[in-house]
Amino acid sequence: MGGPHVTFFPLEALNYCDSVVIGGAEGVWGQLLEDYEKGELKEQYKGPAKDADFRHVYQELLHTEPSELKEFLETSRGCKFRCHFCTIPANSNGTIHFQAISDFVELIKKVKPYEPDVTFIDNNIYSDPAYARELFVALKPVGIKWRSECSIDIGKNQETLKLARESGCQLLGIGYEIFGSSQEKGQGGKFAMAQKFLEYSGNIKKMGIKIKGQFIYGFDSDNLKTLFGLWKFVFRLQPMVTALSVLTPLPGAGVYRDMLNQNRLITLNWRSYTCHKLVVRHPTLSPRVMTFSYPFLQLIFFLTTSSLGQLVLVASFINFCSFYLARFFIK
Numbered sequence: 084m085g086g087p088h089v090t091f092f093p094l095e096a097l098n099y100c101d102s103v104v105i106g107g108a109e110g111v112w113g114q115l116l117e118d119y120e121k122g123e124l125k126e127q128y129k130g131p132a133k134d135a136d137f138r139h140v141y142q143e144l145l146h147t148e149p150s151e152l153k154e155f156l157e158t159s160r161g162c163k164f165r166c167h168f169c170t171i172p173a174n175s176n177g178t179i180h181f182q183a184i185s186d187f188v189e190l191i192k193k194v195k196p197y198e199p200d201v202t203f204i205d206n207n208i209y210s211d212p213a214y215a216r217e218l219f220v221a222l223k224p225v226g227i228k229w230r231s232e233c234s235i236d237i238g239k240n241q242e243t244l245k246l247a248r249e250s251g252c253q254l255l256g257i258g259y260e261i262f263g264s265s266q267e268k269g270q271g272g273k274f275a276m277a278q279k280f281l282e283y284s285g286n287i288k289k290m291g292i293k294i295k296g297q298f299i300y301g302f303d304s305d306n307l308k309t310l311f312g313l314w315k316f317v318f319r320l321q322p323m324v325t326a327l328s329v330l331t332p333l334p335g336a337g338v339y340r341d342m343l344n345q346n347r348l349i350t351l352n353w354r355s356y357t358c359h360k361l362v363v364r365h366p367t368l369s370p371r372v373m374t375f376s377y378p379f380l381q382l383i384f385f386l387t388t389s390s391l392g393q394l395v396l397v398a399s400f401i402n403f404c405s406f407y408l409a410r411f412f413i414k
Contacts, residue, residue, distance in 0.1 A: 087174050091334040093127055106130035109140055137182040144190055149197040158187050158218055162207040164272045171206050173335035179210045184221050191225050203231035212243065219246035230254040234273055238283025244290040254293040262316035266304035284320055296322035301330030306367040317388040325389040327381050328358040329373060
């Protein structure tokens, strides 16, 4: 077994398997396979913390079928922000790993004839603005369409946005998490830009790049009033798609350590850690009510705050009217 959860709880995982990989697997996978073939599999393998072994992976992917290769297009790993709710800083040991742009372009050229519309699986494609600009320039001649996760500060720079659009960027998934007047902006980091969220988002949309907006409800300062404030903000923002999650203290995140130390975790049954349930004791929100209402809340949020959701609403209304008009005239 491997991955984020196993990295933070390797001994727990070993109750269900013979061996675990802690951290990135690229640097130890060869050794693991060799040990397995010798019948000498170790219980734990720890990936190197310093650099992701992108070069080795690149060599392997060059010989991979494009249909599979398109699932592994990653220019970088990690994020420049250290958000309290997020596990990425711990997963990447607080560093950002970059793939050589020339190598990445070669992979894109291999995929393009079969899949000209692709997704990059980066945590944040704008972790290093200089690297991002160089990447966009290198991608422009290839002529693909792409989407990726990105931080909102790309909206500061019109030149960078233009390069991104010219390189084929169609959509950016942006984790806003909060709205402009949220008390959580005091945490700093990307939250410190909350007052600029609408401005930067407008710049992105004016460049012809769609936005998938990702938001979180359940911070300590949240209540019914802040839910309405979040809804008003996102309604003004009008992303192409919206996604609403419940704040979940995933292992490795700062909020997990805090909730554990404060004895506020309701359960350690990991099946409940889906980002759809409230698993902590909250100052104002009821975990039971939140768990029950979340599916309806998420649906209403999507239908009313995103352009795609509103299109679905209109189409549903037209179909509803057509159905009853047809029944009326048939009678």
